[in-house]
Structures are given as C-alpha cells and as structure tokens.
Amino acid sequence: MSTKKTISMLFAAIFLIALNLRPAVTSIGPLLDTIRNDLHLTNSEVSLLTAIPVICMGLFAPLAVHWLNKFGQRKGISILIIIIGGMTLLRTWFYDYISLLITAFIIGIAIAIIGPIISSLIKEKFPTRMASAIGIYSLGMGAGATLSAGLTGVIYVIVGERWEIALSIWSALALLAYVVWILSIKDAKAVKEPVEMDEPAVFRSPWSNTRAWLILLFFGFQASLFFSLTTWLGSAAGELGFNVIEAGTVISVLTIAQIAGNIVIPLLLEKFPNRSFWIYFSLTLGTVGLVLLLTNSTLLIWPASVFLGLTLGGLFPLALLLPLDETTDAREANAWTAMVQTGGFIMGGITPLAIGILYDITGTHQMTYYVLLMLLVGMFVVTIFLNKKNNPA
Template sequence: MIKEFTKKDSVLLLIAIFAVAVNMRPAITSIGPMLEVIREQLSLSNVQVSMLTAIPVICMGIFATFAPYFNRKLGLKRTMYLMLSLIGLLTAIRGIVPSFIVLIGTAFLIGVALAVMGPLLSAMIKQNFPQRAASVIGVYSFGMGVGASASAGFTVLFYDRTSSYPFALGIWAVLALLGLLAWFFAMRVETVIYSVRQSPLTEKQEKSVSPWRIKKAWLFLLFFGLQSSAFFSIVTWLVPMAKSLGMTLLQAGMLLSVMTVVQIFLNLGFPLLMERFPARRFWVLLMLISGVLATLFIWTGVHSLMWIGAIVMGIPLGGLFPIALLLPLDETETADETNSWTAMMQTGGYIIGGLFPLVIALIHDWTGDHNYTFIIFLGFYIALMILTLLIGEKNEIQ
C-alpha cells in the first residue's frame, strides 16, 4: 500500500519534477536561435540544420514506449539518474566538438533520453498527486517552459559574447547537474521511492483495452502532434523568419525570448485556471484564436506588431502543452493506464511534431519564401480548432 506523503516529501518531489522538466527542452530549443549561424559555419542546407531539432523530437515519439521497459528494469529512481546524466554529458560534448556529426548523434541520443523521461513523469504525477494532477502538470510544464525560455533567450547572448556557437549550446549541461541534485534529495525520502517503485508501472499489469483501439486516444494523439508541431516549428523558425523581415540576430533572439517568457507563466497559469474553471473547450479555443492573431501580427513584418505578435504567441504555446498532458490524465483511472495513453499520445504526437520543422525547411530550400511558413502556422491552429470541437469536454466521447 502506498504511504501518504508529508508536506516536506511533496515539496521535495515537486522541486525535483520542476528541476527535471527544466532539462527537457534546452537541447532542442537552443538550436533555433543558432540555426543560421550553424548553417553558415558548417556549410549546411536548411534541411540538414533542421534535423538537429527534428531528430530529437521524432525520437521522443519513437522511443516513448521504452519508458515502461526502463522502469521495470531499473526503477524510476535509477532511470531518471541515467537519463539526466546522459543529457548533461551529451550537451557538454556539443560545447567541445564543433561537428555536424556530433550534433546529429547527440540530438538522437538526447531524444531517446527525453522519450523515456516524459511518460514516466506523467505517470508519477498521476499516482502521487491524483487530486492535484492539473496543478502538478502546471509545475512540470512550467519547468519545461523555463528551460525553453532560458535556452531560447540566453543562447543568443552567450553567442554574442563569445562568438562560439558550441559554447552557447554546451553551457546548458549545467542544468542537468541541478536536475540530478534535486532528484537526489527527492529520492532520499523513503516514501517517495516506495510509492514510485511499487506503482502499477512496476507490477504485473492487468489486461486492459489498448488505447490504440480507442477513438478518443487517437484524437489526443493528433492534438498532441499538432501542438508539438506548432511549438517546435515556431521555436525553430521564428529567429530566421524575423531576420528575413529585417531584424538583427540579437533582436530576433529577444523576440523569441519574449515569446517564451510569456509561455512559461502560462505553462503554470492555465492548468490552475482550468482547475478552478474547468471549461476545457473554451480555454483551448481562446488559445487557438490567439495563435491565429499572433501569426498574422508577425507576418506583417512591421516590427512593432511583431513584438505584439510574439507576446500573443506565448498564449497558445504556453497553454496547449499542459492541456495536452492533462487529456490522458482526465480519461484514465490508474498510473498504468496513464502511462499507456501518454506513451501512445507522445509516440505518434512527437513523430508528427518532429516532421513539420523539416517540411518547412524543405519548402524554404525550394522556394526561399517564408510566406509558406506562415501559412503552415495558420494551418496548425485551424486544424487544432477542428480537433478541439471533436474532442469536446471531458468524457463527452467514449
């Protein structure tokens, strides 16, 4: 039987969830601001350099089903130690060896580590905070937003000060050390280790209907995939697009930073709002309309409107991800079910999310025109509106 957490235990675990989550985006989002620099210094095409963000995202989809295997073999505690150490080591290598092969290899292995960590964290939240899942998902997505925001904004500043893109990418290994430290203190609490290791994730599982046979799970997969596509495409291509509209690299980097700062506050704020006012469809449609308006503002090329657009764009990017994470938590009863639904959703969703930045690169290499990129951004939000209407409120579709 799972023991009750003390207040201290819960706080330590929440800090650990936040610290781990901070490490789940910088290896990907630090590439976007450096896209043009890496392309020019290594003589790459747009497609080649886009692979640096596409590969880890696709790996997060393909290898998400490895999460239960690692949990059974190593347990949650050791799995997180291993994956955080891997992310830190590979990120540090980027700062030492300036090579496209190294960047591709580290992108692949980091993607595998992120794929294993994501579903396990969601299942842990479902089990240990069943009555406060929305709030804790907010902490989780807030941590991811902090990591994305810091790497998106400060990577350009590090490059501006050092003129070294390897240093600007490799410095984010420091976050892995902080994550390992926080995880160490959380895992010293015996009740935390007991409740995680004795969860349904590590026990013989009872037979249940596979989410791959459930219509609603497929809708969740598509929703997660399109919101991932929007996030990774925008984070990857906003800086090159802003530069093509007349901004300097530093201005474009700050534009991205402003967007992600708004995003991190909404990562935490939207789950809290939804917990108090649980009208899921209303909130999602509000975010999607904001995304359409933000895209149109940035598309104008008028710098003052582009700054407004960046602020407004933080609304959907900040709110859609935690809502997507909450969807399987709302529809499942146990940590095992949550893990299965989340693994399915992230398997297909991240594959979709990783492909679109490559599609944009192909189109841009072919046409040299970012107008098509803006059209794709609008397409993401319109398609998500249709999916939102199909999904409906909780338990509307069986």
C-alpha cells in the same frame, strides 16, 4: 523529512527535470543561421538538428513502459538525466555536423523515455492535483525553453562567438536536476494522495481506443506548433532584418509569454476545469498572433510573439492533461502518454523539417505562417470531435 517538505522537494525535482527537456532543441534556434553558415549547411540540413530529437521523442516514447519496469522511477529517471546532461556537454568538443546529429539523436531518446515516466509519477503521487503538478512540469519546460532561447545568443557573444560552448553550457541544468531528484525521491514513497476507488482499475490499451488517437493528433499539432516556432521564428525575424541578439529576444518574448500561459492556465483549470474552453481560448490567441505575423511588420512581430507564446503556454499543459484525464492509474497513464507522445512528437519533428524544405524552395517564411495556421485549424477540429464523445475534452 515531513510529508509537506517531501512534496515541495518532489515538485522542485519535477520542475528541474522538465527544465532539461527543451534546451537541446530550443538553443539551436537563435544560432540557426550561424551554425548553417559555419558548417556550410542548407536550411533543410540545419533544421535536422531540431527535427531529429523531436522525432526521437516520438519514435522511442514506447520504451518508457519497458524502461520503467526495468529500472523503476528513481534509477530510471537518474540515468536519463545523466544522458541528457552528458550528451549536451559533449558538444563542447564534438561540434561537427555528424556529432551534433548523434548527440541530438541520443538526447531525443532520453527525453522520449523520461516524459511518460514523469506523467505516470504525477498520476501516482498527485491524482487530485494533476492540473497543478502538470502546470509545474510544463512551467519547467517553458522556463528551459525561455532560458536557452533567450540566453544562447547572449552567451554566444560573451564566449567569443563560439556557438559550441553556447550550446553545451546548458548541461549544467542536468547536474542541478540530478541532485534535487536524488534528494527528493528518497522520501517520495510516503507521498501519495488518497483516492477513492470503487473497484480495481482495468487496464485499457490506448492503441485500440479512438479517443487516444484523437488526443495523439491534438498533441502532435501543438508539438508541431511549438517546435516550428522555436526553430524558425528567429530566422523569420532575421528575414525582417533583425540580428542574432534581436532575433533571440523575439524568441525570448515568445517563451516568456509561454511561461505566463504555463502558470495561469493550470491555475484557472483548478477553478474552471472545462478543458475545451481553454483550448478554444488558446487557439483564438494563436490565430491573432499568426495574422499579425502575416503582415511582415517589424513592429507587429512583438505582439505576435506574445499571443503565440500564450497559445503555446496554454496548449501544452492541456495536451499533457488529456491522456491523464482518460486513465485510472499510473500504469495506464504511462502507456497512454507514451502512445500519445509517440505520434505527437514524430509530427512535431517532421513539421519544422518540412518548413525548412519549403523555406529552401520559396526563400521566404510566408508559407511558414500558413503551415502554422493549419496546425491551429487541426487542433480546433480535433477538439470538436473530442467533445462529440461521451466524455468531454
């Protein structure tokens, strides 16, 4: 196989693997109220179905270093794809609350480990085209979120209102990803862009590095924004009188706009690589979106979803690039990404849960919007601190 074709296959594999990293979480959002009512749960309890995998993404991200050392890229990623697909498929037959929590827990661990390994793969194979590779990676996650958020409600109706099938059907994505990954990785050893190195890189632990902690906070705030919106925006639409299909459409608009951001921002980064400009631009769009949500208008929720989707689409690839910008090789990139995602995903899992508790207490999503606004403020402040360092964000 030619090098050009091998690179294309590897890009396709990265995209398809990323496609599997969100449906287990985002497919819950459109059916949140349905699952809660069917299983007689509180808002706090049902929000654990999305909080647990995200918290696991953080808690178990450090295992990526040991997993990569033990299994390597090919076998390690293959096992994790099988786990994600298998646990998702099990929801067809095991859909009581405890079983859903267990599958969410295991899927979260698999996603936690696979994320840093993919980042290290990108650092190793495409060091001069990281923005493009990260763009494909984030596009895959955005597409997975879009498909699952937008179609889960439709599938639920088509299969006779059986939400367990609507959740488990996304396991089909894992089979496709596994096949393409196995085919692409066979010749991937030949893929490695030449990079000039003056001297061997010295490994720097992220745990004692101030910039790593700032990047962790940034990643955590953007993860909190993403998972809070995908978990609760459908419910917020329901509060305004939208049915399941309509609420799912609102989330679809959000995630379609996110995909647009996933495509456009990395392309613009190739020509205009100033990270902080695009961060501030994305945060401004998000602020406009939240102001529109605060009006509680059934009409303005649509443009609000567009603005917030573009924000998510811009912030995620930027958050993935920040630790790669700071590192010099694949090993260091794996360690920094694992550290950043450890704290970041824990924050991303806790925030939607906290919103669920607030929703139980207040009975309205008005406080939800203020929490999301605080996340944007947090990212703005962190970016200022990153820019004060010697190396701009």
